[in-house]
Amino acid sequence: MAAEDQRPFAVEILDCTLRDGSYAVDFQFTEGAIRSVLGGLEGSGIRFIELGHGLGLNAAERTGHPTRVSDARCFRIASEVLSSASWGMFCIPGIAELDHLRRAVASGMRFVRVGVNISDVASAEAFIALAKDLGIRAFANLMKTNVLGVDGVTDAVRQCVEYGADAVYLVDSVGGYLPSDVTELFEKVGQSVMIPLGFHGHDNLSLANANSLAAATSGAQFVDTTLDGIGRGAGNTVTEAFAATLYALGDRGRYDFRALGELSESVVRPLERLHDDRTYQLVGGVTGMHSSFFPLISKCARIANVDVFELMDAVADIDRVNPAEDMVMETASAMDAR
Template sequence: MEHADNNSVHLLECTLRDGSYAVDFQFTRSDTALLTGVLAGLGFKYIEIGHGLGLGAARGGKGLMPDTDADLIAAAAPASGDSLIGMFCIPGLATLDDLRLAADSGLDFVRVGENAPDSENAHQFLEQARKLGLKVAMNFMKSYAVSPEEFGVRARAAREHGAEIIYLVDSVGGMRSKDVAEYIDSAMAQAPGEMGFHGHDNLRLAVSNCLTAFEQGARYLDTTLYGLGRGAGNAPTEALAALFDLEGVDTGVDVVEVLEAAENHMWPLMSRFNVPDIMGTAMGYGQFHSSFFPKVREAAVRHDADPKRLVIAMGRIDPVHLDPDVLEREAAALAGTACGDRNQKLVSFGDDTFAGHRINTSAKAVRDLAEALHTTCAKRRNAIPVLEIRPAADPNSKILASEFVKEGPNYVLGRVVIDSVEAGAEVIEACRDKVSMFLFDISPRQGLGPMMRELSERSGHPVYPVDALAARDAFLVSAIESAGGDSVLLWGGDGSLAWKLDGHGIFQQMAWRGANIELPAGVAVIREASELALLAMRPSVVVCREAPGAEQAASMARVLATDGALMDACPAPSEALRDAAGDAYVRLDCRGAYDGLVSSVLGAAGQMSDWRKA
């Protein structure tokens, strides 16, 4: 179906409304004022703000906002310039009084939303909005729940009650281009006038469906920057602006300016979100609305059912409502279909040379390690390759050893042990094109600061000092003290933990089994776990830094207090401890200390870099 007037279109910008789902409805007054000003300055005529579910939704328990509807309108209005500010409105969540208050606060347009099979519930709100002088749209949520013919009939009724714009709404992103064409054609035939389309991207068709809607006569298309929105998101504003510009269709905005605004203002937020997942695709395929997913997920867990199969089944049974009895029946029918854990092999450190965290002593292994760190980070979102350079504890040793250490939340870490500044400089030279950050561990022995400075100067590359030993101890202290109780047994180590725990004063009794070293007063020294009975001590926490034999592990388990924790902090997990402790066994991987350590260095380095640039 061809339509005249193909030279312009309104991109109704609803980042602040539909995008609010993605941030748990936490766009504030200042956020609203800022982004409204940006969007208005770009030339968007229609800007929708507020709670994702519209007026009164926060009051109705659908997700709290930091500010009221009226506050957000008041924040947007001064920044809007010639643009119009609108909000969503769902009868039942919103009241007619909410509409009046919004209009009095300066609202310019409202979109009344109701599930398509129940669209008559919106008629009173449409009439009231027109009386208040608002521009009014009727959004037929879950439009696909009625046939194209019925959609046209309901569109005509909505127009008769005051709707100026009729919106086809693909709430789950499951409609195809031919569906969009059929529904809009039906509405245009039975209720001619202004049309709009709101799509989601579950099947990656949001942009394509918007283009189809335009071809069929819709001149209002909902978009959000970067496609930020509920579920799988919406049609990206910047993509549609670019496509229409290429077709010679006027959107009222400059594409490059939109791209710059999106990057400058939204990317810091968008970079925190993951790409749409497979569940979103399953929802689009089954025409299942994401608002029901929490209940489906619970049912899937109860029955060990695959939630993807369950949402598809439930959406095809009823795309509008969720019947609890039907849900239980379908979940039971899918019992045992749940998938296991996701396979992390593609994004994990995969160099077999370093499998099992083996130490390699060849010079070539250093370069191989850097290559593997780089490759792993390329497949992990926002991760950087980090190499820790650790001087040998004995300055007279002749050693160059490399090992993989840890995959963290924003880094992948390897370690190289060196015996000299020359060796360290060679390591940096060999790895500088693959490694983003070099750390220098100052903890192996005293007086390593000058060595680090010389290494940085000689290599011409920044090297950041870290105290890995202190970070490890802080990690262990946090774990030990969070376990609770009033007594602790420390099995092995260098004694530093005893001093730190004693200084905090949380434990009333402390015992030590290890080398003959200076310890805080009051720390009992033992040789066997069974000696604790002589001290009338049943430790709440036992921390093993050295692997005990089976007999000693069994003794520890026997003397451990009820509900106590037997913590395995050995370099490698101790089977003897695991077998003896049962449910009391806790594996403490001290490499977890690097999560905080690397993040701290990254933060400090970033601030110093900003200072130098200034």
């Protein structure tokens, strides 16, 4: 079948270059880069743009990892630059408080993405409820979706429906899904809940774009992307490549993939990025262990003089959501004793 005869997928790109990509530059995006990316994305047809600290609202103050441009300044820049696209921020309950959400909305924010571990979604309720009261779109982002099977994922999505979420994202936080996994997940969850679903993929196994396409062809209505794939750890689905893929499949009217490619080449590719250890990312993808735990596992492996990747595998079998240091050290010591 010719590409022009194929039916385009009804999937919306949500670009999070300026949010997830901030990890890769140690949260040091300049104001000039922020303005260029915002304007370029809007001019290329992107309607949903996320910015700010990788961990969301208030994270620069709460986590000890400051951004070069504050939340308040990001609010102003986005409101000045964007005229048609909506801008939003990530929000992790506990890092952000409800007042931070109120201030962002008062500054012009039109959507929020409430990030919670899929194994404990209750903390999302108050933030979703407030977002709805304030009249903005509320996404629930179920981080570490991979730790639950389809039934567990479906139950978590249903909870978010009860909270009033407008859409729910399934998040491959460790970049470990295969396209067949994504297809099964979206088909089965989509059959069980009546709410738009989104997909956020990481590229540990170089499958983020393939997985995003699998999600789109299986019912996802939103897909996260970043220019040049810039993001935490192994990075994300590539905005310009995914837009070009949609074009090849018949979606010819919305996204200018050539302009996105030029934006990626001129603004994002020249940025100096933190080192990404490829072996760690590969093992993380295979074991299902999130990159935020790599430093802890590495430290315990050094102390116990055991192989870090074998320890990562062992820890993943015990707790992939939030492994405690005591548990990791005990596991390493037990490996050493053997």
